Amino acid sequence: GIQVEQSPPDLILQEGANSTLRCNFSDSVNNLQWFHQNPWGQLINLFYIPSGTKQNGRLSATTVATERYSLLYISSSQTTDSGVYFCAVPYQGGSEKLVFGKGTKLTVNP
Amino acid sequence: DAGITQSPRHKVTETGTPVTLRCHQTENHRYMYWYRQDPGHGLRLIHYSYGVKDTDKGEVSDGYSVSRSKTEDFLLTLESATSSQTSVYFCAIRxxxxxxxGSGTRLTVV
Structure with a gap:
């Protein structure tokens, strides 16, 4: 099955800083999702982005499917952005099963 | 939570006992999933369903069974709980x- 790698595994920022999280995947995909797991454990769907760029407030994501990577940008970070960010792609082909990366743990200090 | 609830939220059970976790959705989605989340392993798929009475295994299905008799309910059963099944269990809809x-169920097997 497909492999998903996220980098960096850990990231510490000061409030107001910008950051870029990366997700590499080993095979062609027809969709990709980014999730945020907050410190209370809740998983929030941030983006459904098979290709191109999407923006939602201070967050934006870009997927370059032909080069098998996706980037999540966080601008003007806030303490509430802390948590773990996961990307997920279909297990194989058009599968309805998602495979998750191990995540990037983000800590934003005041 | 966009119409998805899990119950119970927390449970402590003894080794060898059967345990059933419930996932309920109000949005009539076809696909439902059970994942477990463990430190160092991220999110791993246990079972999923693509319709009433239609289910399939994920990557860590041993020791688990599922049932879906109605569109809105997807049940996960640990047939004989073991300490290795201590985890946080998440249900998802597509x-x-x-x-x-969903918000997750924290299960502890003692």
């Missing part, structure tokens, strides 16, 4: 714009 997760 909507038009990706997955939505």
């Amino acid at each position: 909507g038009l714009y990706g997955y939505t997760f």
Whole structure:
């Protein structure tokens, strides 16, 4: 099955800083999702982005499917952005099963 | 939570006892999933369903069974709980714009 790698595994920022999280995947995909797991454990769907760029407030994501990577940008970070960010792609082909990366743990200090 | 609830939220059970976790959705989605989340392993798929009475295994299905007798309910059963099944269990539904997760069930097997 497909492999998903996220980098960096850990990231510490000061409030107001910008950051870029990366997700590499080993095979062609027809969709990709980014999730945020907050410190209370809740998983929030941030983006459904098979290709191109999407923006939602201070967050934006870009997927370059032909080069098998996706980037999540966080601008003007806030303490509430802390948590773990996961990307997920279909297990194989058009599968309805998602495979998750191990995540990037983000800590934003005041 | 976009119409998805899990119950119970927390449970402590003894080794060898059967345990059933419930996932309920109010949005009539076809696909439902059970994942477990463990430190160092991220999110791993246990079982999923693609319709009433239609289910399939994920990557860590041993020791688990599922049932879906109604569109809105997807049950996960640990047939004889073991300490290795101590974990946080998440249910998810697949909507038009990706997955939505429930709040999770923290299960401890003692």
